[in-house]
Amino acid sequence: MATYEDIQALHASLPPFEPIVPVWLLPILAFTLLASAFLLTFYFTTLPKSTIPVRELSVASLASVLAGFGVVALFNSVGVYV
DSSP, X not given: XXXXXXXXXXXXXXXXXXXXXOGGGXXXXXXXXXXXXXXXXXXXXXXXXXXXXXXXXXXXXHHHHHHHHHHHHHHHHTTOOO
């Protein structure tokens, strides 16, 4: 079983955390994702109504996912790391 000193030495020897997405890219990513979600939402409102809404559901689901990731990127770009 490892002692506290061994674990502390291992922790000190590890490299620092580096995010996958660079921090300077977050505002651009947030703007792009939120703008595309807005455009897809506008497109969703112009689709003709049908009895089986497969196309509407796919466009709305994609817009929702883009908006969700866009909001997370926006929060992270202002320093609220979620």
